[in-house]
Every structure is written in structure tokens, then in C-alpha cells.
Amino acid sequence: MEADRSTPAASVTYRDVTKRYPGQSHPAVNHLSLEVPAGDICVLVGPSGCGKTTAMRMVNRTVDITEGDILIGDTSVRDRDSAELRRQMGYVIQQTGLFPHRSVADNIATVPKLLGWDRGRTNARVRELLALVGLDPAMSERFPSQLSGGQQQRVGVARALAADPPVMLMDEPFGAIDPINRERLQNEFLRLQAEIRKTVLFVTHDIDEAIKMGDRIAILKDGGHLAQYATPAELLMAPADDFVEDFVGADRALKRLALMRVRDIDLWEAPLAFVGQSTAEVRAKLNGAEVPHALVVDSERRPIGWLSESDLQSGTVPQSPDSGPDPILDLDDVMRDALADLLQTETQYAPVTDAQGRIAGVLSVEIISEFLVSPEAKVEEHAAVERPHGE
Amino acid sequence: MNITPLHLAFLNTFTDAFNFIFHQQEARTGQTMVGGPHQVLHLTGQHLKVTFLALGAATAIALPAGVVLGHLRRGETFAIALGNAGRAVPELALIAFVAAFIGVGLGNVTIAFAVLGIPPILTNAYVGISQVDRNAVEAARGMGMRGLQIILRVELPLAVPTIMAGIRTGAVNIIATVALASLAGVSTLGDLILGRNVYGDQGVVAGAILIALLTLALELCLASLQWLLTPRGLKLARAGA
């Protein structure tokens, strides 16, 4: 999608917004004020009943605002006709709500048709969106009942994007999906967002999802109070109060690993052993090396395996050493996943390669834990664009 | 199996009935000619005319009412109770009541029959629309469809099976009772059934056969209409469910 053709994202501002339901003593949303910059994902998160869904739904007025105002860009949502307002926003709900009596293509084309687009433009857009959300174009004539949950959710996202709205509202969109596909969908959505940069209001009850997806996170307390509004890193390093700290979880330090990549850390160096090299040379390198094992690499410096003691007994470095190189990590891997791999395979050292597969360094659990307690870690704060998802 | 006189009588009457339909014959009372395709077609045509008038009126009133109530999700007690009450109405009393208190003739009779058709159509319209997948409706609203658009584009197509079931029930109720219109001065196939003294057993049975066939035919037509109107996506969903 060409950037100059698409609608620019708009900021969303809550100004002292309150929602009171008749007959209830406490407001559902209480004087909420926050600003979501254009192009950011703001995650509304909190325990059930905290008002996060209500707050989101006030943006497209599926819930009426009792007091206060919400602005899209500079315009108040209250000034506009609600049906027209909604046609300018993408809306994804947990159960998708696809129209069972319409094909995938017709579902996606719903808002364009409401806006009066002509056939050609609509069809082209549908094809574009199917590709964007990673669905086979052959799916366009299928019906929702013929799709899996994950596929349905993708169609839901495509449908929300159809009229190229500046703002997207997503209410626990991946909540009903199994964990494996949920992760896949989250990653794909982030990749998509990196391309199209919409302003997204995303509701979830899962703090891990919030940290993964959000550029900014708004934690809401019971009764619709805003407990903290900050970037994920700030949230993890400096929770505003006990509630936030509890909600984020005792494993805050580990959670921060989700925000880092392997390339963010200083890796150790292992002595390299080329195939055919004399083992005596290798032994010399091993003296005083950071990593007490030699890594066998090929002529392109790609890891083949680790040299064992018995390997060292022979005269030259063998083509296939005793231990394999796995797990091989990538510089762009999310640190949390890298740690998981290390623990899973019970390896102490794992080779890290660059995009071409060439050795860049070695990672170990020790490095990670050292980093977490180091003073640099405390100060580090990543701007949105540097986060591990999206290029 | 022995062919007893009873079997013969049975067979006889049915053959006589078919005869009645296709050949004019002398009336039991002797004075005029009755039966034959001309009269039969005329009476059938009349029967259908009254049926469709009443069905049309009933649908015109009950369908929009049921759809709107179902969309707004109001008046559930009323809609369900109406369906129940409709079943309890004795047709003979209804026709007599309308004739005595309002008047005879085609217009009044149509009112009576329409009253019979309204309850199932309204109840089913209400239930069909209100039971449409709430998520689809919420998504539609959130995407910016207005009330009427939601009804026309989302709720009605998805409620077709239930609504049509109601119309079919109403239609069958009406066509069955139209036979009684003879009592109110409107000529229908009921003339044959109620005029045993004139048309004889063969006329009566002929009338019964024709009414039964007509009803089955109407039911079949409406069933086909339902099949045609049901959106493909819905048929697939039901097959897969």
C-alpha cells in the first residue's frame, strides 16, 4: 500500500471522559484523560469490569459519553452523526461478528459499499486486503462457516481496514483464538501495523499481550480510573502504584525481555574453528577465551557445531563435530524467546547469527541475567520504532 | 385379501369423486347441473383468491410488526402470547363472530381469515429477527449501519428460515379455513363440502380431495420460495453445523 494514497492516521484524545449508567452508583469510566498519538497502538488493559471496553466503545459512540469529550484529530466525536462516524473507523470485536450469509469478499466490502464506492474500486481493495492479512485470494468466495477461527479473525481485521480508516478499535480481537494461532496473529498484526501505521485502540485483559502489542499502555482500575499511562518499558521499570505492580506481575524483569532483541546486548565471543584447521591452533585460542568451547564454522563463518574434547584429540578440525550447533539464535530474535530456547535445550551457550547466517557472537543465560541487573538496563528506554516487532 | 363391499364402496366413492371433478352431472336435488371442470376451476380460483387476499393482508400487518419488534427486542411477551392465543381461536366461531358482529361478504371474511394468519407470522418474525447472531448485529452497528440497513442487510436475510416457517403456517391455517367462507356468502371449495345434499358424497369427497391437494401444493410452493430466499451462506452454515 503506497503511503501517499492511504488516509493519514489521526490522534485520539480523551478529555475528562466519564460514563455513568443509570441506576449504578459508580461510573463505569471515571474522568479518563489521555492522548494517543497518531499511528500508535494504545492498549487499554485491566481486570474485568474496569471499564476498558466501555472506554473504547465511546470512541465510536456505540456507548454514549456522559461527560467529557473524545477528539479524533481535532474533531469531537459528539459533533458527528454516529453512523457516519463509525464508517470512518475500523471495528473488530472478539467474536468477529462476520455476516454468515455473506461471502468473505462481501463481508470485507461492507463499509466501502456503505460509503458508495464503485465496484471496481471495491473489488481491488478486497484483493489488496486479503493479501495484506495473509489470506489466499481463493478464500474470497467462501463463507464464514467454512473458515477456521484464525481465518475468520483475519477477515474481521480486513473488514475493519476496508475503508482505510484513520483509527481502528479492537476489542479483545484474539481472545477467542488458541494460543498458538493467537501469537501468530499478533505477530502478523504488528507486521501489518508497521506497514500501515493506523492509530489503534486495543482492549485486552492480558498484560503480556498489552506489553507485546502496545506502543503505549493504559492500565485501568476497577471503576474506570486510569492507574497509569506509559510505554511498556516505563510500566515495567516504574509501576505507578501497588495495583499496577500487582497487575503487571512479579515477573516484571522477565517481561522486559519481551521488549529486547538479542542484538541489543553485548554478546560473548567464542573461539572459531574452521574445518581443516589444525586443532593445535584452536587449543591456543581457547586459552583465556570468554567462552571455553570452540565453535566449528565453515568457510562462510556459518556455525556447524561445537568442538568436544575428543574432537580436539584429532589433528584437524573435523567436518562434523560431536555436538551440533543448536539452538542457533538470530540477532533479531526477541530476547524472551532466545532465553526460552536456551532453557529448553539446556544449553549453556548458543551461537548467534546475522541475517546471512554468519556467526555474530554467543549468547548464554549468564549474559542475560548480568544485563538485567546492570545499570545500563535500568536506564534503557526504547522508543516505539526500535521495538522488536515491525521493521 | 377378500374384497369386501366396504372396499368396493370406498373405491367407488373415490372414483365417483374424480368423476365429479371432470364431468358435469345432475345435482342430487335434481334441478341443476353441478360438478365438471368449469365449476371446479371456478371454485378453486375463488378459494385461492380469498386465501391470497387474506394471506397478503396478514403478512402486510404481521411481518413488519414482528420484524420491528424483534429488531428493537421489545414486546417479547406480547409476541409469544399472540402466537399462543392464535392457536386457541376456533375458526368456526371466528367466522360466525365476524359475520354476525361485523358483516358478511368478501371484505369482512378476509378480515376473519387474516386474523388467523397474523399470530404465526408475527411470532415467527419476532423470534427469527431477535435470535439473529448478536455479534453480527453489533459488528454491523459498529461499522456504521443504520437501523433500517441493519434490518434489511443483516437481520432479515438471516431470519428467512424462521420467518418463512411462520408464513407457511399462516398460509396453511388460512387456506384450510377458507372452506368455511361459504357460510358467509363467499363461494369457495367449501361449497362442495358443506353441500352434501346438493353435490352428494362424490361432491363432498371431491371437495375434500381438492382442498387437501391445494393445501399441499401451497405448502410446497412456499417451501420452494423459502429455499430460494435463504442466503447461500446460511445454507452452508446449517449444513456444516
Place this chain on the structure above:
Amino acid sequence: MSPALAQVVPLLGQVTIHNRTGGNASCVAQNKGFCLGWAIDNFDRYTTPLLNHLLLVLVSVAIGFTVAFAMALLSHNRRWLVPTFTGTTGVLYTIPSLAFIFLLLPITGLGWTTAIIVLSVYTLQIIYRNIVAGLANVPAESKEAGRGMGMTDRQLLWRVELPLALPEIIAGLRIATVSTVAIASLMVFANVNTLGGPLYQQIDFKTNIVIAGGLTILMAITFDLLLLLAQRLLAPWRRPPREVTV
């Protein structure tokens, strides 16, 4: 209407008022909406038809229920029978009762037999459908639990499935009974003196219509409420199911 027919069928609005004795004579002569005096004096002419009506309904529904129940048991473990049974009962249901009476004319003539056949056949579809639906809606977990406890198929049916299907079965019985009460008044055409009898005999006399029609509707409502009560009492663990809309 053909002149021949006009001689024999009481045409509404043209019948001469006869046989109306007692009670407020002027009210009757003017055929006002409801003549209380006449009603009180002549109420006994409705008692026999009322009892006949009641008896006819009870017998027909009982027979219809028994047959439908037997059909449901038969098709419970032979799913292939269900479409056949549903189709057959459906066709029989579609045939208008009035026509059905006269289709049976050559076979059973007119009288109680015909009336009972027509009415019971009419109830088959709705009762059968509701029993089958009720059994189908029994949660699989309950059946699993029953089997796991060592129940035979038969015990499972009578101790688990049928009790759980009860609300829906009674709902079907309710609908069938109310419909039967309404149609039973047509059995006057089968020469059975139900409440349709007095109605038909003086079909333009307003007070008569109100009484005969009113009694029929009252009977229908009574049955409806009684069965609703039974539904609530017999299945207290469940709210009444959504009506299976006809």
C-alpha cells in the same frame, strides 16, 4: 352462492330466528351482542356439547400422544426413520381437518371414529417433533455420565433422557392440546355434537356465538395454563424452553 346450495346451507344473515325461548325477548329479537337473560335460561343446551368437546379432546390427544411417543421411541436409535416420520406427520398435518373429515367419509363415515382419527392425526406432527427435539437437546455429558455409571440404553432413556426432555415434550403437548380444542369445534361437520354444534345450529345468533365460542376459548386457555403449570412443576430445574415455533 348457487341457488341450489342456498336452500340447504344456513346463510348468515338470512336465517329465520327460531327456537329461541326464554329470557329477555326483546334482546333476543334484536339480536343484541349478548343477552344475559337468554344465556342463563338456556345454558343447559351447552352442557352436553361441552362434555363431548372435552371428551373428544382428551381422547384424541391421548391417542395422538401415544402414537407419537411410540414413533419417537422407534426412531430414537434408528435415525434414518426420522425424516420419514417427520415427512409423513408433516403431510398429515398440512391436510386441513375439514377436508380430512370428508376424505375419511368413504372409509369411516361420519361420527366419533372419524373425529378422533382426524384430531389425533393432527397432533402427531407437533408432538413427535417436540419429543425428538427434546431428546436431541439432552446434553451429551449427562448421557456420558449415565453410561459411565453402568446404565443400559433403556435405563438411560427412561432415567436420564426422557426426564431431561420433559419440558420440551410438555411444550409440544401444550401446543397440540390447544390446537385440538380449537379444531374440535369443527367436528360438528363429522356429526359429533361438540361446542361447534350449537354454534352451527344458530350461527347468526350473537349471544350463541359468544357463549359457544367463549366456552371453547376458555377450555383452550384452561388446558394451556394447566399444562404450563405441569411443565413448571415437573421440571423445576429448568426454565420453560423457548416455544418450538410452528
